[in-house]
Amino acid sequence: MSDASERLERVRAAIARAAGLAGRLPEDVTLVAVSKTHPPDAIEALIAAGQRDFGENRVQEAQAKWPGLRARHGGLRLHFIGSLQSNKAKEAVELFDVLHSVDRPSLMTALAGAMAERGRRPDCFLQVNIGDEPQKGGCPVPEVPALVEQARRLRLPLAGLMCIPPADVEPAPYFALLAKLARRHDVAGLSMGMSADYEAAVMIGATHVRVGTALFGARA
Numbered sequence: 001m002s003d004a005s006e007r008l009e010r011v012r013a014a015i016a017r018a019a020g021l022a023g024r025l026p027e028d029v030t031l032v033a034v035s036k037t038h039p040p041d042a043i044e045a046l047i048a049a050g051q052r053d054f055g056e057n058r059v060q061e062a063q064a065k066w067p068g069l070r071a072r073h074g075g076l077r078l079h080f081i082g083s084l085q086s087n088k089a090k091e092a093v094e095l096f097d098v099l100h101s102v103d104r105p106s107l108m109t110a111l112a113g114a115m116a117e118r119g120r121r122p123d124c125f126l127q128v129n130i131g132d133e134p135q136k137g138g139c140p141v142p143e144v145p146a147l148v149e150q151a152r153r154l155r156l157p158l159a160g161l162m163c164i165p166p167a168d169v170e171p172a173p174y175f176a177l178l179a180k181l182a183r184r185h186d187v188a189g190l191s192m193g194m195s196a197d198y199e200a201a202v203m204i205g206a207t208h209v210r211v212g213t214a215l216f217g218a219r220a
């Protein structure tokens with residue numbers, strides 16, 4: 001087996017184990033392979049191993065990398081996980097299948113317009129600044145009700161909530177808080193968990209884990 005397929009098997013097995021412990025099905029967890037900064041051949045190796053969902057955090061980088069990969073491989077789903085400027089809404093709607101970082105009213109309005117214009121409707125996750133950290137994206141927890149309501153009013157395809165917990169502290173309480181907010185607002189998806197903590201996230205209900213380093217190795 002290649003390195004890529006060994007890493008992929010290891011991560012998949014860990015997801016299956018965590019799902020099993022929580023009485024969940026592994027197929028209810030989408031593994032998003034975060035390919036930011038990695039070149040197309042590293043991505044090709046994971047595609048060859050069977051991976052189909054990938055995440056990028058910059059529109060320009062994705063525009064450079066993905067049209068070629070998509071021309072060579074069917075069935076790829078591309079997830080946007082970075083901070084999104086409203087003036088990139090059209091490009092994002094055109095290129096991505098899922099947007100994990102929708103976090104403010106002006107961006108929602110821009111996305112609704114871009115979707116109407118382009119005739120594509122990528123699933124949207126509302127990103128929540130779950131640890132109330134000034135340097136991080138995501139809406140403040142108290143604004144979640146108003147933003148969920150606005151997403152519904154604009155008919156954005158709201159798939160769930162997303163968070164990045166504070167670094168270097170136990171993430172489980174933050175995952176649990178995001179899960180509680182999702183239940184309260186009747187949204188199904190939970191995008192949470194990265195290389196260091198995706199197993200805990202799966203046990204607490206993650207439907208999407210965003211894993212880079214554990215699949216590709218360290219970023220330069």
Ligand SMILES: *Cc1c(COP(=O)(O)O)cnc(C)c1O
Binds near residue numbers: 036082194212
């Ligand atoms: C880079 C990134 C990840 C992946 O992080 P790893 O620790 O490499 O798994 C996940 N989510 C977001 C939003 C990221 O920017």
